[in-house]
Amino acid sequence: MFLGAPLYLYVNLFSLSNIPFLLGGDQVYFWVYAQRMLSGERVFQDFFQCKPPGTDLFYLALFKLFGPRIWVTNAAVLLLGVALCWICFSIAKRLMTPGLALLAASLFLVFVYGRTLNATHHWFSLLGTLCAIRIVMPARTALRIAAAGVMLGIASFCTQTAGVAGLLALLLSFGWEWLSSKKPWKILFSQGALLAAAFGLALAALNAPIIVKIGWSRLWYFLVLYPQYLTYWFGRWFPGLPEPVAWHTLPHLAPYLFVYLLLPVIYPLVLWRCWHNRTNPAFRCGTELVLVALLGTFLLLDKLPGVNWLRLYCISMPGFILLVYEAARPPRLRRYVVISGWVIVLCLAVGNIWLRYRQGQVVATLPGGKVVLSVQKYEKFFWLAQHTSPGDFFLQAAWHDTYLPLDLRNPIFLDILLANEESRPEYVELAMRQLDHKQVKYILWSPQLNHPNDPTRPLEDHLGPFRTYLRSHYRLVRVFADRDELWQRI
Numbered sequence: 001m002f003l004g005a006p007l008y009l010y011v012n013l014f015s016l017s018n019i020p021f022l023l024g025g026d027q028v029y030f031w032v033y034a035q036r037m038l039s040g041e042r043v044f045q046d047f048f049q050c051k052p053p054g055t056d057l058f059y060l061a062l063f064k065l066f067g068p069r070i071w072v073t074n075a076a077v078l079l080l081g082v083a084l085c086w087i088c089f090s091i092a093k094r095l096m097t098p099g100l101a102l103l104a105a106s107l108f109l110v111f112v113y114g115r116t117l118n119a120t121h122h123w124f125s126l127l128g129t130l131c132a133i134r135i136v137m138p139a140r141t142a143l144r145i146a147a148a149g150v151m152l153g154i155a156s157f158c159t160q161t162a163g164v165a166g167l168l169a170l171l172l173s174f175g176w177e178w179l180s181s182k183k184p185w186k187i188l189f190s191q192g193a194l195l196a197a198a199f200g201l202a203l204a205a206l207n208a209p210i211i212v213k214i215g216w217s218r219l220w221y222f223l224v225l226y227p228q229y230l231t232y233w234f235g236r237w238f239p240g241l242p243e244p245v246a247w248h249t250l251p252h253l254a255p256y257l258f259v260y261l262l263l264p265v266i267y268p269l270v271l272w273r274c275w276h277n278r279t280n281p282a283f284r285c286g287t288e289l290v291l292v293a294l295l296g297t298f299l300l301l302d303k304l305p306g307v308n309w310l311r312l313y314c315i316s317m318p319g320f321i322l323l324v325y326e327a328a329r330p331p332r333l334r335r336y337v338v339i340s341g342w343v344i345v346l347c348l349a350v351g352n353i354w355l356r357y358r359q360g361q362v363v364a365t366l367p368g369g370k371v372v373l374s375v376q377k378y379e380k381f382f383w384l385a386q387h388t389s390p391g392d393f394f395l396q397a398a399w400h401d402t403y404l405p406l407d408l409r410n411p412i413f414l415d416i417l418l419a420n421e422e423s424r425p426e427y428v429e430l431a432m433r434q435l436d437h438k439q440v441k442y443i444l445w446s447p448q449l450n451h452p453n454d455p456t457r458p459l460e461d462h463l464g465p466f467r468t469y470l471r472s473h474y475r476l477v478r479v480f481a482d483r484d485e486l487w488q489r490i
Contacts (some may be wrong), residue, residue: 025118028399051223141239263296394409442489
């Protein structure tokens with residue numbers, strides 16, 4: 001754990017010349033939010049956000065210490081991955097031998113986190129909830145319960161619902177323990193009240209500075225009411241997979257389908273066995289198993305309304321811990337489980353590294369530092385670097401992976417534009433006014449924004465006025481290899 005996890009992550013995040021790979025994924029949102037905060041902008045006031053700002057503040061702290069550089073974001077992915085591996089190992093060691101716990105942590109590293117390398121808010125909130133249950137595993141003292149509540153508050157400061165899921169799991173585990181041990185009900189009530197109070201106070205303290213600035217109603221709108229407009233991409237035959245399910249896609253989809261099947265199966269199985277053995281004094285780790293299974297269950301239920309593969313990956317760690325526990329439980333199978341498990345870990349680790357280095361890549365020196373990126377991205381980034389200067393206002397309409405590497409600034413309140421309900425009409429109108437006010441020279445436009453995301457629901461597309469504005473105020477000057485279009489102000 002001391003050497004293997006950091007080394008494995010490092011070779012996937014940095015080239016052999018110690019130059020960072022340019023990463024993608026939803027973590028880019030939080031880099032840009034932190035970059036905007038670093039330049040003096042205020043969350044919920046000067047730029048849009050529909051998640052609590054915990055993850056933004058983490059990246060902001062790193063940018064203040066080391067500057068908004070690409071290597072800093074990759075280092076953050078590495079540090080978060082090591083922390084998640086350690087908490088996985090620590091929890092698993094409460095349930096099984098250190099060797100099996102190491103196997104569980106390694107499976108999580110190469111099968112889940114190492115495939116995503118996406119330090120988005122889901123991972124930070126997962127870390128908080130896992131720390132909370134790990135704190136109360138040895139004992140249910142008042143201090144430990146209060147500390148767990150604080151960790152759940154921190155988790156909800158990264159993802160609104162994550163701390164609530166952890167809170168429900170802990171409260172239900174307290175009830176399970178009360179039923180098993182026949183303790184006085186007053187103990188159950190006091191434990192639950194202390195946990196809920198610590199959670200509420202921690203969350204209130206973290207949000208207090210924001211509430212003072214923008215008020216309860218505005219914060220409630222962004223974190224509770226606005227998410228109803230969010231839409232999620234769904235596969236053709238199964239929700240949230242990266243491509244439709246078909247015979248020719250099964251080899252590529254196999255790891256994703258495995259996680260989709262594992263989580264709804266392993267949690268009920270473990271809970272049923274724990275309930276069946278609740279009166280058996282020889283049944284070890286019963287309460288701790290219940291706690292891990294309940295946490296996994298509530299995290300899974302939290303993701304069901306907007307399920308996709310990344311969201312399931314980000315809450316799958318309890319499932320992998322329980323998978324190793326259950327697979328190695330029969331003594332006659334333990335040796336085979338260990339051998340096959342480590343063979344899988346080794347093959348996946350080598351395969352992931354090979355995929356990382358086999359792609360055609362180019363080293364570029366950009367305002368955000370030296371970076372390794374694909375040949376296709378190099379064309380776009382090199383051209384933009386030649387025609388913009390650090391600190392310029394620049395709108396990348398459909399995504400925002402250019403801002404940090406090129407040290408450019410988003411000129412509008414919204415982070416991106418979408419041809420659905422997520423880009424509200426009032427914000428589209430505000431975006432056009434802000435572009436005029438700041439006389440933004442370039443807009444990087446994506447053809448996908450030329451039509452509604454869902455052709456069957458065209459009324460949800462509010463970008464019509466913006467498309468008209470684009471064609472009347474800008475002219476097309478370049479089309480890049482990925483079909484993105486660069487428009488220049490007339």
